[in-house]
Each structure stands twice: as structure tokens, then as C-alpha cells.
Amino acid sequence: MKSLRRRLLIWLLPATLLTGLLASAATYWGALSELNEVLNDQLKGITQHVVVEPDGHLALRGMQGANEDRLSGEQSHAVLLQVWRGTLPVFSTDRDSSLPPPQAVGFSDIEVNGQLWHTYVERDGELLIRIAQAQRAHWEAVAEIAAALFWPVLSLVPVLALFVWFGIGYGLRPLRQVAAKLKRRGVDNMQEIDTTAMPAEVKPLVDAINDLLSRLDHAFTAQRQFIADAAHELRTPIMGLGLQAELLQKAPGPREREAITGQIRTGTARLAHLAEQLLTLAKLGPESPAPVFVDVNLGALARAVVGDRIRHAEANEIDLGLIAADVVTTRGNADGLRILLNNLVDNAIRYAGAHARVDVIVGRENGCAVLEVRDTGPGIPEEDRTRVWERFYRGEAHNASGSGLGLSIVRRIAEQHHARISLGSGEDNRGLAVTLRFPHD
Incomplete structure (x- = not known):
């Protein structure tokens, strides 16, 4: 089973870690220029500790033991101290250093034996005091700072994962509550779930x-x-x-x-x-699959239905006829429209009475296909025309037998075809006319 909590954790943790790394990188690059200034100030500050005594000897104020430590300047926390008199070396914390004599005071970068050195030179009388540090050592110091920025972010991942795991669980609690409520419900309980205290996401x-x-x-x-x-x-x-x-x-x-x-x-x-x-x-229920629509020739459909019902009409002494234009087509389901027209014609034959006339009319009106079944029977009173669409309603003004479902079926099929259906009076205000107007093609 797929876990929404695990999926969110898989997405959130890398995103959070990446954000932390990007923030660390941004902090690193932002602090790099400041760090260079600090290191340069450190080089300048060391030169201030070099003191030339009256007898000509050197003293390192606050840096006892520096001469003995042979500081080479190649470690991230060490620098190379040299004192020159012109081109002659007077003092060096690394006697093996091959740096050439300084040429000018201030900051400069020199390359010796393929290694770049960052140096600062200050003049004290006839002496030149130089503080140098290998660029590699300089970058090691920067790398140590970067590691100091990265490890706190990395160490927070397990803690973050724990908080995210339980935080997501807490956030999904409303869904579990909804599931529990639905599980406790009876099969006949269709009441709505209260959403007053629901989070906006749920x-x-x-x-x-x-x-x-x-x-x-x-x-x-x-x-x-x-x-x-x-x-x-x-x-x-x-x-x-x-x-x-x-x-x-x-x-x-x-x-x-x-x-x-x-x-x-x-x-x-x-x-x-x-x-x-x-x-x-x-x-034809609402849950049934949607019918497949094609171009349907209403004239041909009406001729087929009238031909099928002509003997039934003659047996009931009904004059059944067809008035159809040459070609009238509409988008619809042929089987559904056949059932619709069969029910309208069958109802007309059943309820119009002996010696009545029933006409099936197919044509166009304002660009819309129109299908109408008109009879000269007793019709339907105005007060009953809203109720005849109800299932099993047959009214009380007739003696014909029927199921009371014909017009319910007709209305359902008309709704499927988005057709407008209306009941009116027939010719000379006699009988009943059922008219369907289909939408524009």
C-alpha cells in the first residue's frame, strides 16, 4: 500500500536538505569576501607584533616560541614570518622557505615552485617585514569554515525527519477521523459530514x-x-x-x-x-451509461415507427398518419429516439379514442429539428399537464388501460438529448400535441 506520509517525507527531506545546502553555500560565498578581509587583517596584525630592539635584535611581542615553531605558512592556522634588510634575509620562521625578497610594501600574490602565496609586506625603517600564507592553506581555512556550516545542517536531518514524520501524521489526523466516522456509520445513514472544523486542505x-x-x-x-x-x-x-x-x-x-x-x-x-x-x-436511470450519439434521420425514424404501429392503430379505429419533410437530421441515439416515439404514438392510440386521428409531424423550426405527435382525442386538462410526467400517473378522465410510464420514459430520453418537450393542444384546440425541439446541430 502506498503511504502518503512516506511520499511526503521522501519529497520534503531532500527539499529541506537542498535548501539547507543552498543556504550554507549562500552564506559561504557571502562570507568569503569578509573572510578574506579578516585574514588580510590578520596578516597585517601579525606585523605589528614584530619589534626591532635597540641592539638590532628582533623580538616578537606576544608570540613567544614562534621562532622555534618553524611556522611554514602552509597550514591553515599558520603563517610565514620573514624580516628582510634589502635583499638579505634577517629572520624567518621557516629557514627552508624559498620566497624571494619583497619588492614593495602592501598585499601581493607571488608564485614560487608552482605554489601561490598571499603576502603582506610592511616597512620598519630599513627592514621589510613580510607575513605570507600559502593560497592552499588559505583555502583550507575556508574549507574548514564551510564544513562548520555544512555539518550542523546535515546533523539536523534525522531530527527534521522525526518532526516531519509526526507532523505529517498530525496533519493527516482529520482524514483518519473522517474514515473512522464513515466506518462506524450504518448502511442507511446518508447524512452529510460536518465540515465546520475541517482544515482547508481536507x-x-x-x-x-x-x-x-x-x-x-x-x-x-x-x-x-x-x-x-x-x-x-x-x-x-x-x-x-x-x-x-x-x-x-x-x-x-x-x-x-x-x-x-x-x-x-x-x-x-x-x-x-x-x-x-x-x-x-x-x-434509462441516471446511473446508466451515456448513450452513443450519431446523426439520426428523424423522417426515416418516424416512417419506421408509423409502419410498425399502423395495424395497432387500425385495430383501435385510429387514423394514423405521417407529415414529414424530406430530410431532417439531429444528433441523438437512434434506439432511444425510437423508444420515445413509440411511447408517444402508443399513448396517442390508447387515449385518443375510436375514430380519432393521430399525426406524427417531423420538420424544422428556427433551425431546430422538431418532432411532434398530435391527436384529436380528449387531450389532457391544464391542471393535469404537470403531473402526467410522474411515474404511474394516468389521470381520471379516461378509461383506457396503460402503465402510466410512457411520458416518464419520454421525458428521460428527451433530457438525455437536451431536447425541450412541451404539451399543448392539438389542431383547432382539440386533443393533445406533444412537441420536442432538439438543439441546433
Whole structure:
């Protein structure tokens, strides 16, 4: 399992170490010029300790034993002291030194046997006092200072790692608390998690979880309502079929048995239609995959649907017709639009009544593809037009049998296609007109 704490530690420690090194380097380079000045001042200060006594001998004030130490100037904490009278050496802390006689007072760099020396010369009467230090020794002193800057940073890494490890753990505590709360919850608890005291970094995640819980609650509520409504709607035809089966056994003659058999066929057809509508509505749920859209010829689709329904319309004494432009296309899912149009035509045939006319109209209006199903039946009262979209609602102004799911299916498919759907009156304010306006291509 990947650890967020370990990942943050792996990123933070090198970054912190690199920052420390860069800070040390910046401090080093910033102090280098100051260090050079300090070392130069040290060279100048040493010359002040050289005293020429009246008898001509040299004395080193405050530097007893310097002559015996044979300071060569090649160590980081040592310098070479020489006294010259003209070109003749008078005194040197390193008798083996091969530095040439000084040429002028002040600071200068001279190279002897491939080694660079940094020197300072001061005149005292006829004597020239020179303090020298090898450049290599000079850089060793600088390196010691750099090491003194680096090791404290390096030694802090374990301490820093410990603090970062526990600091990250403390920072992730709200996530563990959220996980613990969710683990203790019941399966039916969809209440939102309180975000009042949540850190700003954790709040977006908790808000997303709350949004998911809200959507799950909505989906579960809709599913429970759908199952309850479906069970209620299925109970009546199933009980009717059971009752008709019992009556069939008790029928006194062939005529009664034939009548009961016809009722059983009708009930079976209604039950099959209801089951088919329920399955269709379940497939069109919000959690179902998005349909694949292609260019659909609405005219050809309408002709196919009218051809499939023409015999059903004739059996119900309905005049079913088609009014379509040459070519009207839109982006959509052909199967979904076929189900939509089948339901609209089926509803019109069921509820328009005998001798009514049902027209399927395909055209364009203001650049939008328009699909309309219009009938000359009793229509739907104004007060019921907002409720007919509800599942299993059939109204009370008709005697036709149906599942009450047709318009719910139509609305869901229209939403998938971002089409505007409206209910209006048919021709001469008679009947019902269901109109769909698809978006611009």
C-alpha cells in the first residue's frame, strides 16, 4: 500500500536538505569576501607584533616560541614570518622557505615552485617585514569554515525527519477521523459530514464525499420509490389474473370460459407491457451509461415507427398518419429516439379514442429539428399537464388501460438529448400535441 506520509517525507527531506545546502553555500560565498578581509587583517596584525630592539635584535611581542615553531605558512592556522634588510634575509620562521625578497610594501600574490602565496609586506625603517600564507592553506581555512556550516545542517536531518514524520501524521489526523466516522456509520445513514472544523486542505475531499452521499441518498430514495410503485402497479394485474384463473375453473359453459380466457389474455398483455416499460425506465436511470450519439434521420425514424404501429392503430379505429419533410437530421441515439416515439404514438392510440386521428409531424423550426405527435382525442386538462410526467400517473378522465410510464420514459430520453418537450393542444384546440425541439446541430 502506498503511504502518503512516506511520499511526503521522501519529497520534503531532500527539499529541506537542498535548501539547507543552498543556504550554507549562500552564506559561504557571502562570507568569503569578509573572510578574506579578516585574514588580510590578520596578516597585517601579525606585523605589528614584530619589534626591532635597540641592539638590532628582533623580538616578537606576544608570540613567544614562534621562532622555534618553524611556522611554514602552509597550514591553515599558520603563517610565514620573514624580516628582510634589502635583499638579505634577517629572520624567518621557516629557514627552508624559498620566497624571494619583497619588492614593495602592501598585499601581493607571488608564485614560487608552482605554489601561490598571499603576502603582506610592511616597512620598519630599513627592514621589510613580510607575513605570507600559502593560497592552499588559505583555502583550507575556508574549507574548514564551510564544513562548520555544512555539518550542523546535515546533523539536523534525522531530527527534521522525526518532526516531519509526526507532523505529517498530525496533519493527516482529520482524514483518519473522517474514515473512522464513515466506518462506524450504518448502511442507511446518508447524512452529510460536518465540515465546520475541517482544515482547508481536507474540506474539498469531505465536500466531495458529502456530494456523493447526497447523490446516493437521492438515487436510493428514487429506487425505493420506484420499487414501491412498481410493486403496487404489478399487484393489481397479478391479482386479476389469479382471480380470472379461479373463475375459469368454475365457468359453467364454453361461452363463459371464452370470455374469461379473453380477459386473461388482456390482463397478460397489460402485465407484459407494464414489465417492458419498467425495464425500459430502469435502463434509462441516471446511473446508466451515456448513450452513443450519431446523426439520426428523424423522417426515416418516424416512417419506421408509423409502419410498425399502423395495424395497432387500425385495430383501435385510429387514423394514423405521417407529415414529414424530406430530410431532417439531429444528433441523438437512434434506439432511444425510437423508444420515445413509440411511447408517444402508443399513448396517442390508447387515449385518443375510436375514430380519432393521430399525426406524427417531423420538420424544422428556427433551425431546430422538431418532432411532434398530435391527436384529436380528449387531450389532457391544464391542471393535469404537470403531473402526467410522474411515474404511474394516468389521470381520471379516461378509461383506457396503460402503465402510466410512457411520458416518464419520454421525458428521460428527451433530457438525455437536451431536447425541450412541451404539451399543448392539438389542431383547432382539440386533443393533445406533444412537441420536442432538439438543439441546433
